[in-house]
Amino acid sequence: MKIGIYPGSFDPITLGHLDIIERASKLVDKLIIGVLINTGKNPVFSADERVRLIKKVLEEDLVHVKNVCVEKFEGLLVDFAQEKEAGIIVRGLRAVTDFEYELQIAQTNHKLFPNIDTVFLTTNLEYSYLSSSVVREIASFGGKIHEFVPGCVVSDVYDKYKEMRSV
Numbered sequence: 001m002k003i004g005i006y007p008g009s010f011d012p013i014t015l016g017h018l019d020i021i022e023r024a025s026k027l028v029d030k031l032i033i034g035v036l037i038n039t040g041k042n043p044v045f046s047a048d049e050r051v052r053l054i055k056k057v058l059e060e061d062l063v064h065v066k067n068v069c070v071e072k073f074e075g076l077l078v079d080f081a082q083e084k085e086a087g088i089i090v091r092g093l094r095a096v097t098d099f100e101y102e103l104q105i106a107q108t109n110h111k112l113f114p115n116i117d118t119v120f121l122t123t124n125l126e127y128s129y130l131s132s133s134v135v136r137e138i139a140s141f142g143g144k145i146h147e148f149v150p151g152c153v154v155s156d157v158y159d160k161y162k163e164m165r166s167v
């Protein structure tokens with residue numbers, strides 16, 4: 001069985017991620033979305049919240065995709081991949097500026113665990129400008145995020161910022 005991992009921070013999941021998940025799911029028998037617990041980026045959403053949002057998207061937006069699941073992980077991606085018996089890491093490339101960093105990480109991961117290869121999917125042009133940080137910036141000012149995140153998580157993102165403002 002060909003198992004792939006699509007790792008990331010997903011803080012929060014965007015339509016760009018959703019597009020990659022849908023396309024990557026066709027390349028493997030099973031796709032595990034790996035949500036990094038401590039991203040070092042001080043995430044707005046906890047790992048459990050990020051997993052919950054992705055599960056919601058899988059249930060509401062990707063009902064036709066049956067071979068995808070989501071799990072959080074800590075530590076090295078290659079250790080998680082090994083534990084899950086995955087042979088493929090999937091990463092999205094939005095622009096050439098992503099490439100240098102992604103190449104370095106892919107080569108490092110391959111060196112650490114030669115049985116694993118990274119497959120890059122080019123982000124749909126429609127989402128090439130999109131990132132979770134852009135979504136967070138807009139949401140933090142109460143701007144419209146409807147065209148950037150899956151419909152079923154829009155209110156969760158706004159609620160999070162409301163909750164943060166109220167403390």
Ligand code: PNS
Pocket residue numbers: 007008009010036039075076077078105108109
């Ligand atoms: O969505 P992101 O933040 O671009 O995802 C980055 C991620 C989670 C893929 C990367 O930070 C990662 O794999 N972190 C786990 C630690 C690790 O294995 N690093 C690579 C070897 S240096």
